[in-house]
Every structure is written in structure tokens, then in C-alpha cells.
Amino acid sequence: xxKLLAQIKAYPYTKYILLGLVLATIxxxxxxxxxxxxxxxxxxxxxxxxxxxxxxxxxxxxxxLISLGTAGFMGLAAYISAYMxxxxxxxxxxxxxxxxxxPVAISVLVGLISLRIEGLYLAIATLAVSEIFxxxxxxxxFITNGFSGKSVRYPTFFGFFxxxxxxxxxxxxxxxxVIMILIHNLINSHVGRALxxxxxxxxxxxxxxxxxxxxxxxxxxxxxxxxxTAGILYAHFIKYVEPSKWNLGLSLNILAVIIIGGVRSxxxxxxxxxxxxxxPDLVLKQIPYFGKIPNFAYIINGILxxxxxxxxxxxxxxxxxxxxxxxxxxxxxxRGKTV
Amino acid sequence: MSHxxxxxxxxxxxxxxxxxxxxxxxxxxxxxxxIKEKEIFGLIxxxxxxxxxxxxxITQFYKPNHGSIRFLSKKDVTVELxxxxxxxxxGLGLVRTFQNVELIRELxxxxxVLVGAHIDYKTGLFGAMVKTRKAKKEEESLRLEAxxxxxxxxxxxxxxxxxxxxxxxxxxxxxxARTLMCAPRLIIxxxxxxxxxxxxxxxxxxxxxxxxNEYNCAVLLVEHDMRLVMDVCDTICAINFGKFLAxxxxxxxxxxxxxxxxxxGTQEDQV
Ligand SMILES: Nc1ncnc2c1ncn2[C@@H]1O[C@H](COP(=O)(O)OP(=O)(O)O)[C@@H](O)[C@H]1O
Ligand SMILES: [Mg+2]
Numbered sequence: 001x002x003k004l005l006a007q008i009k010a011y012p013y014t015k016y017i018l019l020g021l022v023l024a025t026i027x028x029x030x031x032x033x034x035x036x037x038x039x040x041x042x043x044x045x046x047x048x049x050x051x052x053x054x055x056x057x058x059x060x061x062x063x064x065l066i067s068l069g070t071a072g073f074m075g076l077a078a079y080i081s082a083y084m085x086x087x088x089x090x091x092x093x094x095x096x097x098x099x100x101x102x103p104v105a106i107s108v109l110v111g112l113i114s115l116r117i118e119g120l121y122l123a124i125a126t127l128a129v130s131e132i133f134x135x136x137x138x139x140x141x142f143i144t145n146g147f148s149g150k151s152v153r154y155p156t157f158f159g160f161f162x163x164x165x166x167x168x169x170x171x172x173x174x175x176x177x178v179i180m181i182l183i184h185n186l187i188n189s190h191v192g193r194a195l196x197x198x199x200x201x202x203x204x205x206x207x208x209x210x211x212x213x214x215x216x217x218x219x220x221x222x223x224x225x226x227x228x229t230a231g232i233l234y235a236h237f238i239k240y241v242e243p244s245k246w247n248l249g250l251s252l253n254i255l256a257v258i259i260i261g262g263v264r265s266x267x268x269x270x271x272x273x274x275x276x277x278x279x280p281d282l283v284l285k286q287i288p289y290f291g292k293i294p295n296f297a298y299i300i301n302g303i304l305x306x307x308x309x310x311x312x313x314x315x316x317x318x319x320x321x322x323x324x325x326x327x328x329x330x331x332x333x334x335r336g337k338t339v
Numbered sequence: 340m341s342h343x344x345x346x347x348x349x350x351x352x353x354x355x356x357x358x359x360x361x362x363x364x365x366x367x368x369x370x371x372x373x374i375k376e377k378e379i380f381g382l383i384x385x386x387x388x389x390x391x392x393x394x395x396x397i398t399q400f401y402k403p404n405h406g407s408i409r410f411l412s413k414k415d416v417t418v419e420l421x422x423x424x425x426x427x428x429x430g431l432g433l434v435r436t437f438q439n440v441e442l443i444r445e446l447x448x449x450x451x452v453l454v455g456a457h458i459d460y461k462t463g464l465f466g467a468m469v470k471t472r473k474a475k476k477e478e479e480s481l482r483l484e485a486x487x488x489x490x491x492x493x494x495x496x497x498x499x500x501x502x503x504x505x506x507x508x509x510x511x512x513x514x515x516a517r518t519l520m521c522a523p524r525l526i527i528x529x530x531x532x533x534x535x536x537x538x539x540x541x542x543x544x545x546x547x548x549x550x551x552n553e554y555n556c557a558v559l560l561v562e563h564d565m566r567l568v569m570d571v572c573d574t575i576c577a578i579n580f581g582k583f584l585a586x587x588x589x590x591x592x593x594x595x596x597x598x599x600x601x602x603x604g605t606q607e608d609q610v
Contacts, residue, residue, distance in 0.1 A: 182468045189467035189474065190453070190460040193446065197454050200443030207398060207441075208517070209429040209458040218464070264445070
């Protein structure tokens with residue numbers, strides 16, 4: 001146990017890869033009837049929301065900027081990729097790039113307008129833009145199919161390599177682990193320090209040569225790129241996009257992910273996503289009587305947020321770390337006795 | 340050729356007729372002074388005299404209403420600081436600390452010092468994300484440099500500790516260490532001894548002198564602790580209500596009547 005912990009410290013990517021390997025076993029567990037087949041969809045969705053939430057964590061946790069339009073940008077990317085693959089018959093590879101670039105370009109424009117004076121204006125601007133997107137999804141029927149929603153297929157690579165449910169699920173695992181590693185590197189680099197400085201002290205950041213507008217834009221663009229990636233993966237994994245999904249409620253749920261799971265923690269973001277997007281289906285709905293209360297999950301999330309802010313302001317991931325420390329201490333003690 | 344009038348030989352910073360007001364209050368009023376290369380220059384004055392405001396004008400946190408601030412940049416070119424954005428100042432070779440320490444609590448001491456090397460990084464976004472060999476090398480060499488500075492200031496053993504929760508004396512040193520990463524020409528210190536005890540203040544005087552000698556730079560400092568100012572400064576400029584009062588060696592300033600009335604007279608019994 002101790003050896004493993006030391007190893008995780010020496011090779012920082014180990015924990016992300018381990019998590020990926022564990023998640024990759026789920027389809028085979030379903031195959032051997034250990035788990036219900038709905039678990040693949042459920043965990044897949046958790047991974048997709050982990051990717052969005054990592055983007056928001058980069059923005060809010062590390063850079064100290066607030067966006068309330070996460071869902072709108074995610075929906076935009078989902079619709080663009082749906083339209084490009086289904087209507088325009090474009091290859092998935094091209095779709096992936098274009099469906100990231102368009103939302104990112106829009107986010108840079110929104111950022112240029114709102115981020116000049118103060119970071120706080122971003123919250124208002126993104127909320128407005130997100131609502132415009134939502135109206136657009138419903139109104140532009142020739143592209144979005146309106147309220148009937150739009151069907152999408154699993155991704156096809158190189159024009160002939162069609163993925164099935166399991167393969168698409170594994171694609172999600174790869175995307176999430178790679179993104180976790182890229183973010184890990186980023187936040188431990190000078191760029192990450194610049195984002196931290198921007199949050200910690202704008203005065204110090206500026207005095208040390210950090211261009212606030214540039215790094216605010218960078219943080220927002222990166223967050224949007226991750227949001228878009230998640231939107232695209234969502235469309236092609238769930239194979240259906242509907243306009244009503246991308247509302248403020250979803251944006252706030254994604255906010256809840258990082259507050260519950262762990263501000264500025266990569267693994268914590270996954271934990272938060274699990275709590276917010278899987279626990280309601282897995283646990284809450286099974287509870288007799290209470291499970292039938294509409295929006296019961298919202299209530300539980302609200303209570304969780306309050307508890308976490310009061311007792312674990314760094315997120316539930318701290319619970320694990322405390323547990324880990326306790327185990328290590330116990331181990332040390334027992335070893336001390338035998339010597 | 341630049342349109343800025345070159346500075347006289349040996350001068351590194353020249354402030355002429357600097358003025359800024361906040362809603363009728365003239366925080367800095369027609370202030371002029373010059374700093375020589377490798378000089379330790381003290382700016383003194385009672386609370387609210389406009390010292391921090393003057394620093395904020397020089398470092399472009401405030402844009403002054405009037406006046407010019409010429410600086411001999413790292414490339415030996417005279418530049419007008421008013422024509423530069425606040426984040427461009429450090430690149431010219433001018434770096435500062437803050438009266439109320441400005442550090443990033445969640446980062447380690449080492450990482451805080453490395454923020455001071457931000458402009459030295461050549462690695463781009465992509466290089467940082469995939470951690471190319473070049474990015475790794477650059478990070479390692481700057482880390483080593485930061486460790487050397489922490490060693491010089493005697494806090495290398497605490498390099499990995501988070502800044503949040505450290506005592507004031509350490510925080511002041513971390514801020515000082517951060518200014519040294521960029522190989523500055525002029526360091527501006529806003530009340531570096533505030534909150535330090537007597538022993539720490541004595542040590543600070545030595546550190547400031549050593550920095551001047553080892554890093555070949557000038558130091559401009561604001562300080563309330565008169566012992567430190569008198570001990571360490573080559574030249575002192577006194578201001579009151581934003582206006583120039585007197586300038587000279589520590590001895591001359593001590594004997595100056597105006598300064599005594601405005602500042603020392605009310606302070607001496609406390610010292
Ligand atoms: N941003 C600001 N807005 C309004 N007034 C300010 C501002 N900054 C400084 N002042 C005023 O300018 C005067 C000088 O302040 P300051 O430069 O902080 O003094 P010192 O550093 O010499 O103690 C004070 O009267 C202060 O209230
Ligand atoms: Mg001051």
C-alpha cells in the first residue's frame with residue numbers, strides 16, 4: 001500500500017491511468033452479468049461530465065473566473081457535431097476539430113467583450129450567450145430538428161471504422177485520461193502558475209508580467225474547448241441531442257461537481273461528477289418514498305454543497321486524502337510496534 | 340531612435356513633475372527625483388504622504404495625470420514608462436513588492452518565486468501541456484535558479500511549503516525572492532520592514548545591500564522604520580502631502596528642518 005502511494009507520487013500520471021483502467025473494465029463486467037448494462041451509459045456520462053467539469057475547474061478553480069454558460073456551449077458543440085456528421089456526412093475527425101473551434105472562437109469573442117474590465121462580467125455574458133444558444137437550438141429546426149431532438153450515430157473513424165457502444169465507451173475513457181494528464185501538466189507549468197497568480201493576486205500577477213486579459217481569455221478558451229469536447233462526445237455516445245437539456249440547471253450541476261468533488265483537484269472532479277451525475281440514478285432513486293420526490297437529487301446536491309463547504313472546503317477528495325493519511329499513519333504505527 | 344529623451348549617464352530612473360489626484364485629493368503633487376545606477380534610494384514621508392501612490396504610478400498600476408517617468412531599460416534604451424502597460428514593466432527590468440504582501444497562498448514558496456520568472460519562459464501552451472523535453476529542461480533550470488535565491492535568503496528548507504499560514508517575516512522574504520528571478524535593474528520595495536521584528540529588520544539591511552552588490556541593481560524603497568532607512572540608503576527623498584520636501588544623504592535629511600517638522604519630529608519619540 002505504502003509502496004503504491006510512493007509510486008503514485010513519483011509517477012504523477014499513475015492515478016489517472018489506474019482510474020482509466022478500472023473504468024475500462026466496466027463493459028466486460030456487464031458482459032459477464034456482474035453489472036447491469038445501464039452502467040456503461042451511466043459511467044460514460046459521468047466521464048463526459050468529468051471532462052466539462054475539468055474545463056470549469058480550470059476556469060473557476062485555478063483561474064478564479066466564473067462562467068454560467070457551460071451547458072450552452074456544450075449543447076452548441078453537440079449540435080454542430082450532430083449536424084456535421086448526420087446532415088453534411090463529414091468525417092468524425094473533421095467534425096471533432098470544427099465543433100471545438102467554433103465554440104472556442106465564440107468564447108474568445110464573448111471574452112474579449114466581457115473580460116476587459118473585470119473577470120466577474122464573464123458570468124453575466126456567458127449566461128446571456130447560453131440562453132441565446134438555447135433559444136437557437138429550439139428555433140433553428142432545419143439544423144437542430146427543434147423539440148423532436150436530433151439523432152446521432154456512434155463515431156466512425158477513417159471513414160470505415162465504426163465504433164459500437166463498448167468502443168465508444170472506451171473512447172471516452174481514453175479522452176478523459178488524456179485530458180486529465182494534459183491538465184495535470186498544464187497546471188504544474190508556468191501557464192498554470194500564471195492562472196493561479198491571476199486568481200490569488202491580480203496585482204502580483206500583473207507586476208510579474210502576466211497579461212490578465214490574455215490569460216483570462218486563455219482560461220476561458222481552454223474551458224470552452226473541454227466543454228465542446230464533452231458536448232461532441234455526449235452527442236455521439238447518447239446518440240441523441242435535444243434542445244431543453246442545455247439550461248442553467250445543467251450549468252449549475254457542473255458547478256456543483258467541482259464544489260462537491262474538489263476545487264483544483266483533477267481526481268476530485270471525477271469524484272464530484274460521480275456524485276452529481278451517477279448517485280441520483282444509482283442510489284437516490286432506489287430509496288423508498290424519498291426517491292419518488294421530484295428533484296430529490298437537487299435537494300441532496302444542495303445539502304451536500306453546504307456540508308462540503310462547511311467541513312471540506314477543498315472538496316470530497318479531501319475525505320479520501322484524510323483516509324489515505326489515516327491508513328499510512330496506521331501502517332507506520334503497526335510497523336513501529338513490530339520493530 | 341526612440342523619441343524619448345535619453346537619460347544622463349549614470350541615471351537609471353528619472354521622475355519629472357509627477358502628479359496624480361483622486362477626486363480632488365492630490366496624492367502626488369509635482370514630484371521629481373532621480374535614481375542613479377546601483378543606488379539604494381529611500382522615499383520617506385508620513386502616512387498618507389503618497390509614497391505607495393508614487394510607486395503605483397512608476398509601475399503603471401495607476402496612470403499619472405501629469406509628468407514623465409523615464410527608465411533605462413535592460414536593453415540600455417531610455418523608455419517612458421507611461422507608454423507601457425502594467426504587465427510590460429517587469430520586462431523592462433523594473434520589479435516591485437507590495438506594502439500588503441501579494442502572494443498566492445495555495446502555491447508553494449518555490450512556485451511563488453517561480454511566478455517571478457514568468458517572462459523568462461519560452462515554452463508555449465502546447466509544450467506545457469505535453470511537457471516536451473525542452474519544457475522540462477527550462478522548468479528545471481529556472482527551478483534551480485529559484486532554489487539558489489531561496490538559499491541566499493535563507494529559506495531554501497521551506498521551499499515546498501505552501502505560502503498560506505507562513506509568518507510575516509517569511510512572506511516578506513518570498514516576495515523579495517520573487518523580484519530577483521527576473522534579473523532586475525531596479526527593485527521597488529514598499530515598506531519591506533513592516534511587520535518584521537528588530538533582528539529581522541537588521542538582517543534585511545544586510546540583504547538589501549547584498550542584493551545591490553550581487554545583482555548589480557538599484558533599489559528604491561519606502562520605509563517607516565527610520566533606522567533601516569538611515570542605515571541602508573545612499574540617498575533619501577522626503578515627501579509630504581504628495582509634495583517634494585527635501586533630498587540628500589541620510590545625515591542631511593536628519594538635520595533638515597522641514598523634514599523634522601513634517602515627519603521626524605512626530606516620529607522621533609516613538610523610535
Ligand atoms: N486608489 C485610490 N483611490 C483614492 N484615493 C487614493 C487611492 N490610492 C491612494 N489614495 C489616497 O492618496 C493618498 C496617499 O496614499 P498612499 O500613497 O497610500 O500613502 P503612503 O503610501 O505614503 O502612506 C491618501 O490620501 C490615500 O487615501
Ligand atoms: Mg504606503
